[in-house]
Amino acid sequence: MKHLFIVNPVAGGRDATEDVRAKVEAAFASRGEEYEIYVTKGPMDAPEKIRAEAAACEQLRVYACGGDGTFNECVCGAAKLPNVAVAPFPTGTGNDFCRMFGAEKDCFRDLDALLDGWEHPIDLIECNGRYSANICSVGIDARVGCSVHKFGKLGAFGYVVSLLVNVCKGLTTRMRVRVGDEYSGDGRYTLVCACNGRYYGGGFNPSADARPDDGQLDIFVVDGVSLAKAAMLIGKYASGRGREVPKYIHFFRGTEVEIALEKPDSVNVDGEELVSDRVFFRLTPGAARLIVPATMHFFDDPRSAS
Secondary structure: OEEEEEEOOOHHHOOOHHHHHHHHHHHHOOOOOEEEEEEOOOOOHHHHHHHHHHHHOOOEEEEEEOOHHHHHHHHHHHOOOOOEEEEEOOOOOOOHHHHOOHHHHHHHHOHHHHHOOEEEEEEEEEEOOEEEOOEEEEEHHHHHHHHHHHHHHHOOHHHHHHHHHHHHHOOOEEEEEEEOOOEEEEEEEEEEEEEOOOOEOOOEOOOOOOOOOOOOEEEEEEEOOOHHHHHHHHHHHHOOOHHHOOOOEEEEEEOEEEEEEEEEEEEEEOOEEEEEEEEEEEEEEEEEEEEEOOOOOOOOOHHHHO
């Protein structure tokens, strides 16, 4: 087995390479296993590195040292490769995938627990050729989340600025939306969101019970509403209570969403931006293997049954 640490030197606004190196060297001092620390050279560099390593070894474990974007790149590299398992090893604060695990989210920061962990199959969302382990969306939330990077120097206030800028451009978008065989609509929508995980956008929690291993997406279609109505709905949507207002927020469980837009727009894929006027979210069950920290109980550990 080889352990590959993918380090994004710009994640979280600081280079954590030396911090990661010190932790990895200390952890492997007595393990006698092969490992490599790889510092990415640019966007989407990680998937190519992962696929090359996977082709050269029998079993590969990949640790995404960064934030959600780094984890997404590692998931894209590991997708559908049976000899590769992947996990976040957060070095920043924006780790929405980890938030799904509640009080156990910091287990992913425990390197020894990761190295002693086991592997569990998780579903992935395929979106226009890219993969997502967490949440994909189109609409005002995607535009705000994808443009917030432009205001990175403002810190947390950057979300507020991004929100104001995008609301001024228009709260709703003309779309044709199809959710499997359950729903079809053509009109103005505020957003469409497909959840394999639970949190995105730095803390929005539209689904309180989505799981990445149940073969289903929690899908939310939010009608086009006025700014005043959106202000009333956002609290419920952000706290997992959107199903309480079915008149405006439609909830479905399914595996496929198709969206057509009048012109290319931002598509959120785990916080990363794609731009397209045709969007497909399709769930691929068991498409990746997650390294589950040995101290985590979110999933049933098959080793406990033996």
